[in-house]
Amino acid sequence: MKGSWIFLIYTGLVCASSLYHDQASSPLLLVLASLGYALTHIRSVHTFIPAQLAVQLSLLVALHAASLSDWCIPLYLLHMCKLFYGTAPFRYAVSANAALMLAYAIISMAARPFNWSTLIEVVFTAGTCLLLAFMFRKYIYDIEQQKQLLTKEKKHLSTHDSLTGLYNFQEFHKQMEQLVKQKEPIILVLIDCKDLKSLNTTNGFQGVNKILRQAAELLRIMFPDALLVCRYGGDEFAIVLRSDDMQETVNAVTQLLASEFPKLTGIEINFGMACYSRDGVTKDDLIVVAEHGLYMMKRESWLKREEHMLRSEKLRVVGELASGMAHEIRNPLTTIKGFLQLSKAGDYNIEPWYELIMDEINRMSMLTAEFLQFSKPHVTQYKIQSIQGCIYRVLSLLDSETTRLGHQVRFEHDDRDIQMLMDQDKMLQLLLNLVKNAFEAMPEQGMVRIRLFAAGPDAVIEISDTGKGIPESELDKIFIPFYTTKDSGTGLGLSICHKIVQDHEGTIEVESVPDEGTKFTITLPTSGTNDLIEPYESSTCTTISV
Template sequence: MSYNWILFVYTTVVCASSILFDQTSSPILLSIIALLYIIVHFAEKKIVAATVFQISLLIAFHLYSQMDWCLPLYLAQMGKQFYKIRNINSASAVSLLYTITYALISFTYMPYSIYGMITILFSSFSCLIFTILFFRYIHVMEDQTQLLDNEKKHLSTHDALTGLCNYEECHRQLSQLVTARKPIALVLIDCKDLKSLNTTNGFIGVNRILKQAAQQLRMMFPNALIISRYGGDEFAIVLQSTDTLQPIETFSDQFAQEFPKLTGIEINYGMAFYPNDGSSKDDLIFIAERNLYTMKRESWLKREEHMLRSEKLRVVGELASGMAHEIRNPLTTVKGFLQLSKADNFNVGPWYDLIMDEITRMSMLTAEFLQFSKPHATKFKVHPIEPCIQRVISLLDSESGRLGHQIHFNADPQPFHMMMDQDKMLQLLLNLIKNAFEAMTDQGSVSIHLYSSDKNAVIEIADTGSGIPGTELDKIFLPFYTTKDSGTGLGLSICHKIVQDHEGTMEVESELDKGTKFIITVPLVFPDELHNSIQAY
């Protein structure tokens, strides 16, 4: 039930009681005053000086009703006024005025006696104390409500972690600045690699870094119009700007040098200026985000270039280390034989063949290394694949017969053409099949299957050898890696490079004691492309 309806019920009860107990001298006038009093309360927003009418009608109602029951009406009237009064002294003066009025009217109808006078004075004093306490209670509640409202507003407009404006509040304030047509500079900042720190520092450590970054931004830009946490690891700063070039130079120094030095965080940033870069908030944000993306892309490309350069240096180091190791062994052997020949009056006869074998081995090693590392002039022409495989089988026919191995070739009936260097393709197939022979200690078989798949020719070479352990499969294409007692470890690396030169892929599947399968996929040349190639030649 609302305040006015409670007042209506209570006023009606007091009016009826005064008439019923014969306390009023004019029941009709009392009823009219009560009705007017209620009407003024219900229509107070439409009546000028409604409070004055309410007080006047309350005094008249008390005077004609002649009942102490009017005291709660005085308290209710004071309570309404206390919502508008903020000063305790003013509230005390108002409550004192109401108390005196109540006491004076009560003296007019109460018979004179010591008890009656004390009762009136006690009631008046109690009314005064109650109203002052009520005033304090009202405003304590209002202050707490205002505090909660302010806290709620702050939480809805600020980031809980850093205390900066959040995304929505940043957009709202930025829109106001653009509407006011103030020349401003918007800077969007992205912290590099902050997400990756979660794995090393944990989210608590990353939160501490974000707080430190926010605090540093406040210190670096104390006159900023807006400092906002724009996203997870992004911040936004809005500064008043009258010159475009000066902020660019300043920001470049501060963000590229000062900020990383103070926080340990490298950043990318994008800037946009109003009104030079855009006439609306959305235009300004779009330009800033585009510039931020451009800087992130450049940073990413530099990092990739650095990683690629580091990887090249690592590979060169591994190649040099492997090459040095492979050459050192035969050199040590030759050195030993020469020392022995010196002791035998330089008679190298007994060791001549061994020395020549070691020298031949070094020559083969350097030749293979050059073939692997040095780019060669390739002669790509359109050739069918099947004759190339048949030729390899013919070349290995005598060796397979000597070792007791069998070669099975299975191909689809239609011809397959591709752009190839025949010599390189022969070398590739020879190496793979010879490796298969060496993997089969007992009599075994090598299966070659040629078929097409998605505009590609697929050559599968499978043996029945001992297989390769799963832990070794990722290493077999690395230079100088070998599981053989003899060999340079460059054979499969060269094969892999030949396939790459033919724009193909090379995969391996293996199972211990069951065999290994190499899968080579190379792009095909179709009849219309074949006709164009023939015309070109």
């Protein structure tokens, strides 16, 4: 036993002191009592002694009686503290200690002449030893209580989540392993709270923590018979339920989580379930199946959200188009209405305003035609045709207008014929719109440059002018329907161009420097029948000026 050396030292001191002061009535009996008492505290010997404690206490009393020395008091006190500290019941320890002190008092009184002073001294010593032993017992008891409390708290912190009070991830796996080993029918449910992380920006992390605590408490209430409820991750929870009827339990859990839980918490959730032994017979099998179900529900939820956003975007675009169309048509109608009112005042003579009325009607017709062309699905006729031939056709159509305005058009391309799958009419419309816009952007005589070259599998058409350019703040708006900076424009021209490019699976980009000019870059996929074409910069160039 640890600390036995203390008993051995005190035994030797008691024996030596008694022999030195010649207090022992029988030195041989003293030595024998000392040796016997000392042997009961040697580790290799005391394990073979039956009723070890009773033997030790008896030999202690014998040692005291043989030595007649008060130096035995520390040995009495050590045994009394040991009794209180041990596993013996409290009443037994008190009785044994009282018996020890009674034996001490009898031996002490027998060794001295009887008087009241001696009696008081002996009683005081015995009472003090009892009090010290009891205080030691209380001190040790308080330490043990605190130790148990700390151990319990440490265990709780190591197995529970500090925020929600549920079992944590590690404890979940540990207990889940034990539940699976029992081979009982259980259902594992993994729950993920949707969009909870996004609430950090609006509610702050304290608000999100409050929601998580509420969700955890609600899960405890909704599933009071659950074998296990834990916080599986940041915003994920796991529940394990015992079930005799799997399908009925699955339906009940689905109803609670899909309907009741969102109503009570205000947050949507995704969840996946796995049943033992239908979906697996090991912990990892069940977790994989449940996580797969959770992922599929997340994916379905994401697809629905994307569909809803796409539908909302379409409705927004339709609203913008309708608003723009109504605005553009209202102006000519207001003008025509005013002229008709004037004609009524002039006895319905509309001759003075006939040309103006017709201009407004033609404007509405043109606007309606462009809008229908922009929005109405049309039949396309795609054929593999030459891009160079399409650009040459545009140049010939604009020849007279180019001469009238005094502009120059330069077409630069290499000697190879680049072909692509196109609707020629739409491609002509695209190029005509862009070149005409370039003409309108140059109030004075200017240069329009058209470059055609191949870039890998794509054909690139660049149309640049030397006009007044577009402010940087307006570059992002030029493809928006009905947006225009012209006094007489409809705002649909570039929108139609953008749609034509998209229909041909290409891209259109714009660069502009105020007072220097604008460049549109169109990238279109070629037909795949072209020979390997080097980049434009390394090819021979043919320049045609109009």
